[in-house]
Amino acid sequence: MFFNSIKKFKVDDRLKHIAFIMDGNGRWAKARSLPRQVGHKYGAKAFEETVKNCHAFGIKIVTVYAFSTENWSRPENEVNAIMELLNTYIDRAKEQKDIRFVFIGDKSVLSQELRDKMIELEESTLLYDNVLNIAFNYGGRAEIISACNSLICEGVKEVNEKDISSHLYTSHCPDPDLIVRTASEYRLSNFLLWQCAYSEFYFTSVLWPDFNKKQLYKAIKSFYKRKRRFGGLIKGEE
Ligand code: IPE
Ligand code: IPE
Ligand code: MG
Helix, strand or coil, rough: CCCCCCCCCCCCCCCEEEEEEEEHHHHHHHHHCCCCCHHHHHHHHHHHHHHHHHHHHHCEEEEEEECCCCCCHCCCCHHHHHHHHHHHHHHHHCCCCEEEEEEEECCCCCCCCHEEEEEEEEHCCCCCCEEEEEEEECHHHHHHHHHHHHHHHCCCCCCCHHHHHHHCCCCCCCCCCEEEEECCCCCCCCCCCCCCCCEEEEEEECCCHHCHHHHHHHHHHHHCCCCCCCCCCCCCCC
């Protein structure tokens, strides 16, 4: 891990998993007197670039918050535009030959067409090492409830942390090391509530469609300045 050049930069195993709350698409569009949907279109471009940049930096697991369980309350045309963006993204993603795609969230209320495409992409990329989790119709509380209900169905009488973690949508991943949120909002909005117990947070005023490689590098540099104690003490600082 070295910081002298963004081109040569690689993370080490302290940063295995990065997650993004991709916020500010609407404000980006509004600032240009464009409809919100256009903001989402440019947000989708920033998302694809960011995934590539994370992998170029050697980050193995990327999670993005694309659509929350609360985002259904947006106007119908905006929701439809986001569904369509996911649909066309999956068509492009199929060509990708080095990423395992996992959709985290409740697929059951999505259109049959979208659901089938999501499952097909997940199954056809199962064996790749780099992981991209796309949180779509995702809510952290709903995820914990669903994990608890699965455990009840299995007849478990008492649960521990491992039981919950292994029944979440993210059971195939370690918890995120770093969570980045754009657009000057300082909250989780129901994202990875269980998994973020010891995550580091990075907030920026940059609106998501403007988030680029330089911004990502800045977030990572900030992460490497942090001292993660996990409730303990760091050697030499006792
Ligand atoms: C984030 O951008 C994308 C989704 C929530 C789908 P927003 O649409 O929330 O953008 P702002 O917060 O209104 O600017
Ligand atoms: C969080 O952003 C959800 C996604 C980025 C998909 P929101 O814009 O929906 O969050 P709030 O409403 O500002 O908390
Ligand atoms: Mg928002």
